[in-house]
Amino acid sequence: MGRSPCCEKAHTNKGAWTKEEDDRLIAYIRAHGEGCWRSLPKAAGLLRCGKSCRLRWINYLRPDLKRGNFTEEEDELIIKLHSLLGNKWSLIAGRLPGRTDNEIKNYWNTHIRRKLMNRGIDPATHRPINEPAAADVTTISFATAATKEEEEKDISGFSIKEEKSPVRECCPDLNLELRISPPYQNQSDQPLKTTSSVLCFSCSLGIQNSEECSCGDGTSSSNTGYDFLGLKSGVLDYRSLGMK
DNA sequence: AATATGCACAACCGCGAGGCA
């Protein structure tokens, strides 16, 4: 059967957008707003398919876009969010005002992947590339879950928890345990403890003693837990991590 | 100076989800 094409391809331009096309698109959206991308090209007098218009607007023409290089803070935030969300670029972009999913995806593939590789981190798993099979297991967690119920209900259903999996059962050496849980509301002034050791994000990436390291040598009494999403630093409010 | 290679990023493609008749 096959899908019907999103537009009449025989009568649409492809490739790089011209200044004139950009101007037309901007003018139309300013006058009529976003929406109904399928009919927009015709209404705006553009020989483009709706998808192309949408992409051009979102990734390049939107007035709130922040152009220019990514900052070191943005880099680290992207790494943190990717370790949590995976290739959910739109969600990651939602945490970076002025950045688009496409931009972040490209930036990840061209810069951050290499950066992590240079650190000896597998960008796909965020684990050391040559991690020994029998290496000590460190559980990453904001807080020790009091009960299974609490762990599962979570706020807004935002909870990521590795269940016991067949993979793990057949490969006991393979640690897939990544627990992401918000700190308890009424325990917010208590240190966020892991069940065993507590690492800052830098150390979890294998860059201990780096400038980014906030946990010292891991023995500091001022250690307040794993600042995985910048909750400690206020970089990210997990409650607003919207899942569509 | 010419060519090859690598990099960065804009744009395209195919698919899935959700809305609606």
Added chain:
DNA sequence: TTGCCTCGCGGTTGTGCATAT
């Protein structure tokens, strides 16, 4: 309930520029 339509997402490709040989 079903099928169509539109939108949005993630993966991939194409192209121009920069750097190396």
